[in-house]
Amino acid sequence: MADLIEIKVPDVGGVASIDVVEVLIKPGDTVALEQIIATLETDKASMDLPASAGGTIQQVHIKPGDKVGEGSLVATVLVNSADTAQVAATLKPEQSTQSPTTPAPTIQEQPAPVKTPEPAKAAIASPASTPVIDHSISVTAHASPSVRLFARELGVDITKITAGNGRKGRILKDDVKSFVKRAISEGVTQSGAGIPSIPAVDFSQFGETETLKLSKIKRLTGQNLSRVWLNLPMVTYHEEADITEMEAFRVALNAEKTKDETKITGLMFIIKALVAAMKQFPSFNASLSADGENLILKKYINIGIAVDTPNGLVVPVLRNVDSKSINQLASELAEKSDKARLGKLMPADMQGGCLTISSLGGIGGTAFTPIVNAPEVAILGVTRAKMQPVWNGKEFIPRLMLPLDLTYDHRVIDGAEGARFMAHIKQNLSDIRRLLL
Structure with missing residues (x-):
């Protein structure tokens, strides 16, 4: 006798929106218990999602680019009733160091290493141990938070880096450096290029002033010359x-x-x-x-x-x-x-x-x-x-x-x-x- 089991997104520390980076299964595939079936990513960490049951995949409910949350349905799997007892209905990352039979998401690259007996089942880093990152940066790029922060410091839009040399195409710091070198040689710069703006000054504090509006020709010419100066060697x-x-x-x-x-x-x-x-x-x-x-x-x-x-x-x-x-x-x-x-x-x-x-x-x-x-x-x-x-x-x-x-x-x-x-x-x-x- 076989049972139909649902695999869902476990508790990931209260994060409401998680990006699906990679889906490694399709209907008809046979998976083993704790086999990695998808890669998820938040603005705090990247993780591998293990199967909470072994059997035959009946339906996959997510795809790359989707956003999911705790409890979102990932896939349904057909398992033998004899194996049903091994299935954990709810996954909690904090249980990864307590129960070897309870799978948990796997952190691949964290800015601060977490010592655990089994690195493949390390818990998600707390916000306090993670660099502060601008959430406006797209999190669909396959990169760790430390790499995201590194890219932001260089003024690089990480979504422009289409592929990395890390595990499963993950973007590494070397990939960001290579992108910057290529951008400089080709004259390609990101919007704003990470260049700090000139601060506004109240010149009236030093004496009398007069403000004249720039002509349209001068404004457009200035914009074009600035664009050329930033893009052309x-x-x-x-x-x-x-x-x-x-x-x-x-x-x-x-x-x-x-x-x-x-x-x-x-x-x-x-x-x-x-x-x-x-x-x-x-x-x-x-x-x-x-x-x-x-x-x-x-x-x-x-x-x-x-x-x-x-x-x-x-x-x-x-x-x-x-x-x-x-x-x-x-x-x-x-x-x-x-x-x-x-x-x-x-x-x-x-x-x-x-x-x-x-x-x-x-x-x-x-x-x-x-x-x-x-x-x-x-x-x-x-x-x-x-x-x-x-x-x-x-x-x-x-x-x-x-x-x-x-x-x-x-x-x-x-x-x-x-x-x-x-x-x-x-x-x-x-x-x-x-x-x-």
């Missing part, structure tokens, strides 16, 4: 290009123009030199996929130009610059710059850029570190050119030198490639005849 390479002949040619071109014609600026030649370099080094005309696994190469060349406006910095995009003349680019940039200063640029006018130029030449400076306009992988900074004495092997001669600053995403571009890219731009600007090749 950026490197800036500084160089100088001899533009003496280029500047003489530019002055000669403008001398031929009428008052109504758009004047040529040095920026037009920089755009052309940049286009030639991007064709030679296609990784600069690319974007990294969101998962960081692929590089998306672009077959078009659109250049963004950072424009200073009363409301903040905007970046209108010049499209298909490789197919336009210097005069066409000058007219288009003048038109879009005027629109930008009047606040009339449309969103489409600022989208689709492949690489951005940020020029401070009209203001001054000798060098700066521009921030990449993601999802682009590089940005070229330009400051004011000045006459410098340059040694030609025999004597110092005056040459007009243009400082250039190239910031790039180090995940896509390495140092040697960045230096070669800048050398190509420098060469084209020093002898603009090369742009005809």
